Amino acid sequence: MVVKFSERVAGIEISGIRKIFEAAGPGSINLGLGQPDFDTPQHIKDAAITALQEGKTGYTPGNGIPELRAAISKKLWRENGIKYHPDQVLVTAGASEALHIVMQALVNPGDRVLCPDPGFVSYASLATIACGTPVSVPLTETLHIDLEKAKALMDGAKIFVLNSPANPTGAVEDKESIRAIVEYAADKGVTVVSDEVYEHFIYGKKHYSAALFGDNVITINATSKTYAMTGWRLGYLAASPEIVGQCLKVHQYCQACATSISQYAAVAAYEGDQSAVATMRDEYQARRDLIWGGLVKMGFDFPKPEGAFYAFVPMKPALTQKIIAGGVIAVPGPAFGVNAPEYTRFSYATSRQNIMTALERIEKLVQ
Ligand SMILES: Cc1ncc(COP(=O)(O)O)c(C=O)c1O
Structure with missing residues (x-):
């Protein structure tokens, strides 16, 4: 049987971000993910464990x-x-x-x-x-x-x-x-x-x-x-x-x-205690400085990110593909709409060590 799907759902694309992960080789550094690399603070986990134990x-x-x-x-x-x-x-x-x-x-x-x-x-x-x-x-x-x-x-x-x-x-x-x-x-x-x-x-x-x-x-x-x-x-x-x-x-x-x-x-x-949020914020800021400074030094010209954990970098699609093939996962601009065909999103929700390794790999590719 041929199922006729609703046009509004059949007409939309599965998230472009998934496809990038599938295309990445082993050993790639993942700067594609939009999620914190930190663990949930312990007091929050404890509250969940208590709720479970109390049968909630x-x-x-x-x-x-x-x-x-x-x-x-x-x-x-x-x-x-x-x-x-x-x-x-x-x-x-x-x-x-x-x-x-x-x-x-x-x-x-x-x-x-x-x-x-x-x-x-x-x-x-x-x-x-x-x-x-x-x-x-x-x-x-x-x-x-x-x-x-x-x-x-x-x-x-x-x-x-x-x-x-x-x-x-x-x-x-x-x-x-x-x-x-x-x-x-x-x-x-x-x-x-x-x-x-x-x-x-x-x-x-x-x-x-x-x-x-x-x-x-x-x-x-x-x-x-x-x-x-x-x-x-x-x-x-x-x-x-x-x-x-x-x-x-x-x-x-x-x-x-x-x-x-x-x-x-x-x-x-x-x-509860909000100190973990401040700790994460400070770490993201240090990573923001690291990735922005590194990319600007290589000649990429873009405004210093002011928040969240992304650097959105003007870049030709061919270079983006080279970078992904070269072991740094990032998300091409077209995943985010029609107005940024020549941009790439790098997430810095990953360790400073990963960011430094990624920068080294990118530097070799842009030379
Ligand atoms: C701007 C923005 N809004 C909403 C979400 C989704 O948040 P949640 O995981 O709470 O559904 C994301 C996740 O990446 C996001 O970047």
Whole structure:
């Protein structure tokens, strides 16, 4: 039997990043991965072990256990200065699920979803899966959102996806840019979906949550990057009660609830000692300096990454292929949209030793 798949799913590509890993030879240094190389802090693991031992292994309330929603509400006030009642928090299976259910709850067929391009691989695909039309928002030379071009696209759009600090560029938007986007979007009736998963990994600048500047914002975040918990699949969205109510319906039917054990661990993450986050931040900054300094010395000209753990480097595709074949895994720009055909993303979520070896290999290839 020939199965006729839905056009919206058949028409999207499997993530370009997977293909690179498959093409890499043995002994390659992996600068392709977008996940922390640190282990989850022990006190968070201990909370999960306790939850398991206490038999907290059943379904939880669909929107998340009350103690976690309270902890997230407190975190959003303490760290971000934004007030969300615990009932305005919906706990999800990572930021990925939060992005998915927001698109499902808001997007009607053909609705325009403005996505940074280059941007995180999921935004445009999730918009397409929701039957929306993803629209590329171009970046400036310094890889920040091009405000004027963004504003020009806003008329009649449904969602503006904001991601600061950004994957794959490492750019951090200024307070005034974020304010301008949120206020302009409010004027045009556009909802801003603010993906803040890298908020703690910023090297010099300050993070501003989009929700500081308007109530037309859905805040999305996760334990994944902040606490080195990518495999625990635990994130959340925070929004108006109306939005949370609609998103909860999608969440209940596709997910039921986030993993119970991960929810108890996340309470420990948000309420416990935060020193591991600062330690990881400092290490990422040292690695950022190492990789940026090394590549600039070789003649690559690009802005110093301001946050997240990526260097987004202008580079001809032929050289990118040579580098991958030469034993350094990196992700070519086209994986992140249509606007960066001649860029390559290097992740520095790996040891300084690996970064130094990778730089040595690259140097030999560019000579
Ligand atoms: C910008 C951005 N948002 C969301 C995610 C997904 O996060 P999670 O693992 O919590 O689903 C990633 C993962 O790489 C990301 O880079």
